[in-house]
């Protein structure tokens with residue numbers, strides 16, 4: 176396509192991109208699968224929401240591009256984009272009527288087409304509605320683009336929270352109706368499948384009002400807090416920390432069995448992520464065999480505690496230190512041969528290490544000791560006195576304690592001398608050495624610490640499941656953990672938690688996502704690279720790097736002011 | 743006893759014999775330069791001195807103390823600090839953080855603070871930019887930062903690897919001016935340069951390195967007058 180044309184009419188290019196995405200979302204079956212869940216009863220389903228959000232986002236981008244050419248272009252670009260997207264879906268529907276596409280695209284079913292034309296009996300009426308929707312989406316996106324920043328944020332926050340509450344209705348409704356006071360309210364909000372219309376409007380108004388209040392008052396509040404004397408500010412921080420800890424402690428009691436189970440899974444990933452964050456995020460060593468240490472922790476606990484093998488009869492607490500110790504040793508053993516490797520070579524070598532461990536535990540030769548493909552079962556639960564960590568709600572506390580410990584250690588390490596050495600090695604190994612940093616010890620300590628944390632989570636994983644199997648430790652675990660820290664923000668500890676919730680927690684909550692998990696991962700990673708390469712909750716250094724261009728612009732402006740030659 | 747004494751050093755990259763029986767001496771407070779063409783072995787020489795490369799034979803001594811078997815970080819702690827070729831600063835860290843990283847081996851935080859101030863007096867430009875990230879500095883500023891960072895550890899011998907490389911002429915003047923000031927303040931410097939003219943102007947003595955062998959050594963003035971040096975390195979005749 177003529178580049179000048181797409182420059183002039185950004186709506187065309189973005190509309191085509193958006194159209195392809197929408198057709199793709201439909202053809203891979205996401206729209207239909209997600210359609211069982213209504214976001215707002217009898218009005219809009221999750222499948223339609225998916226299409227709608229994509230379309231609005233693309234149209235908004237088009238509107239933003241159009242802004243350079245004046246107000247008319249804002250509407251022009253985004254309505255063009257909206258219409259093109261709707262047009263491409265129309266083509267899909269028409270094509271589906273004319274020929275049977277299901278030979279190739281098994282998801283191109285009549286049900287899908289019915290969804291796309293708003294369940295209209297009349298094909299042409301439906302198509303008319305679809306095109307109208309496209310134009311409306313473009314129009315609203317343009318309006319959104321022209322609104323002042325704060326108002327836009329208020330509206331998007333409101334809409335997103337409606338979508339979010341609708342999405343998570345299965346989880347929210349039972350929790351709310353547990354409280355007898357709220358039972359009537361719950362019925363009002365969730366009459367059946369999805370939010371009621373009045374409920375959705377009410378929710379939108381409440382959230383939008385809160386968000387507006389924050390836009391106007393938040394700034395003042397923040398400056399007021401900043402103006403506090405350090406002592407009372409420290410007190411405030413402490414109080415916030417205490418409140419957060421309390422919430423974390425009562426959470427499983429409030430949220431019930433299913434959500435607690437999800438939280439234990441997320442928690443395990445946070446533990447693993449914090450460990451890998453030290454290796455990859457702090458020290459910059461790309462380790463793709465990280466799951467090996469997880470396996471070593473799990474198997475150590477299994478071998479030492481399970482009566483099935485009959486070698487040892489330890490309890491969890493006796494086995495735990497040994498599991499961590501073996502993890503640390505394995506970290507060093509892996510570290511020594513790969514000390515000289517960098518970047519890609521390191522990634523491949525560690526990948527191999529992960530596979531070696533998995534194949535070892537799978538092997539028939541070692542079956543008497545490691546259980547082979549059947550794995551090892553009957554791993555006892557951890558217990559303190561008479562209290563057993565058996566249900567998800569109880570295991571949650573074990574994991575919470577682990578996360579708190581590992582989080583604290585990571586935090587102290589980051590600001591330590593060792594943490595600075597890791598940072599130097601991450602930035603430039605050769606210069607780090609010239610600064611007097613001992614490479615060998617610094618790298619080995621990174622591998623060992625990360626491995627120890629991984630083994631700790633492996634140990635908890637073994638007692639949580641009660642059994643270990645080789646297939647639990649495949650390379651996908653390493654990749655998932657790496658995704659968690661990339662999405663959360665390399666080197667950032669809160670980022671690990673955010674990444675784990677987004678990539679591990681949400682797919683667990685939304686069963687529909689399970690089938691598309693990898694697709695969603697891929698899309699999330701790409702979206703992150705494009706929109707927020709520093710991660711959801713970035714570490715300060717990384718954020719600086721990725722906004723370097725802006726800094727450079729600012730710097731050169733500064734330099735113009737001050738005289739003096741520059742190379 | 744010389745401050746730094748490199749004696750009969752042979753360094754290899756696999757089969758490539760990069761330094762052939764090289765010996766040099768640097769007295770306390772002296773600026774000594776090694777000039778040589780691209781690929782002569784200048785960087786190899788500095789890396790061997792700072793322990794990043796291990797010589798197959800020969801020895802390196804600091805005031806008589808043998809450094810040959812020490813690891814790179816131990817050599818830094820002894821006070822031999824290298825400013826690597828090509829202005830390798832930490833691009834994502836701020837100027838101040840870069841400097842702090844230079845003081846990694848020193849645990850005395852008050853002295854580190856003094857050293858930062860000292861570097862800022864030497865390079866006022868870095869003070870203006872102390873919160874800016876290294877990667878956004880200009881080439882000249884990056885070279886200042888690389889030198890300042892090395893000064894943070896109070897080196898007894900400063901090894902400079904082609905500090906003028908790739909800089910505009912006016913900035914090259916600035917860098918050599920800094921070297922002069924450091925010399926005046928008593929710093930011992932081993933300077934490796936392709937820019938022989940400038941290097942011989944600031945140095946007390948010089949060595950000519952060619953294909954891994956020391957061809958000549960003399961006072962800087964005499965070398966600058968030498969027929970062969972003028973032809974090969976000063977582009978005259």
Ligand SMILES: Nc1ncnc2c1ncn2[C@@H]1O[C@H](COP(=O)(O)OP(=O)(O)O)[C@@H](O)[C@H]1O
Pocket residue numbers: 755758760778779780781782783784785786787
């Ligand atoms: N890592 C290396 N591996 C193999 N040969 C090298 C390596 N580094 C340098 N050399 C060779 O050693 C010689 C000296 O290199 P170097 O010390 O970098 O020269 P200079 O700094 O004087 O330009 C050159 O011939 C170069 O090709």
Ligand SMILES: [Mg+2]
Pocket residue numbers: 784785786827904
């Ligand atoms: Mg060189």
